[in-house]
Amino acid sequence: DTAVSQTPKYLVTQMGNDKSIKCEQNLGHDTMYWYKQDSKKFLKIMFSYNNKELIINETVPNRFSPKSPDKAHLNLHINSLELGDSAVYFCASRPRDRLNTEAFFGQGTRLTVV
Amino acid sequence: AQSVSQHNHHVILSEAASLELGCNYSYGGTVNLFWYVQYPGQHLQLLLKYFSGDPLVKGIKGFEAEFIKSKFSFNLRKPSVQWSDTAEYFCAVTTSGTYKYIFGTGTRLKVLA
Numbered sequence: 001d002t003a004v005s006q007t008p009k010y011l012v013t014q015m016g017n018d019k020s021i022k023c024e025q026n027l028g029h030d031t032m033y034w035y036k037q038d039s040k041k042f043l044k045i046m047f048s049y050n051n052k053e054l055i056i057n058e059t060v061p062n063r064f065s066p067k068s069p070d071k072a073h074l075n076l077h078i079n080s081l082e083l084g085d086s087a088v089y090f091c092a093s094r095p096r097d098r099l100n101t102e103a104f105f106g107q108g109t110r111l112t113v114v
Numbered sequence: 115a116q117s118v119s120q121h122n123h124h125v126i127l128s129e130a131a132s133l134e135l136g137c138n139y140s141y142g143g144t145v146n147l148f149w150y151v152q153y154p155g156q157h158l159q160l161l162l163k164y165f166s167g168d169p170l171v172k173g174i175k176g177f178e179a180e181f182i183k184s185k186f187s188f189n190l191r192k193p194s195v196q197w198s199d200t201a202e203y204f205c206a207v208t209t210s211g212t213y214k215y216i217f218g219t220g221t222r223l224k225v226l227a
Binding site for chain 1: 144150152156158220
């Protein structure tokens, strides 16, 4: 069983389109995250949800909107895609947003905007 | 603000060579420290973690790391690398000030067969 699963694994789309990436975790964790990994492999946190509530919202364009229908799911919707949005997006979950807990990562979604 | 520095951006070693990757963080309070590995095209996998206790932490695949509080460091070591260790290695920290993961910029390790 995959602990943190993301769909799709690959996504190629044209500029201006709207797309969503889904994330589900079956670990019973309270906290979920979205990270963006750019072409230089730098990992930057985008959002964090704790029990469906947004707790971290880094300086991310408004075109990115996370949605958490329940604590096992954290989806990422992106409007009006731009070339610079091309990256690998990782979902992660953690028992709770506290010390002494480790994060588990999904396999990533490689988004290519053409 | 808390930060994590990995000074070695690219490391090339021959098989059987010893490895040490540097990781320094800036935060004076309680920290948790992690090393993750990302094999080409794959997701992040946890190599080892430090929460408390013995500062020498042993992880999977023969890796270990030592937490030196006075130096704000958590360097990753392996006595003898293999070709299969070729990957990107990330140091990460969470702190008592903010619980979010903060990653270093990563070190790309290439092991020559």
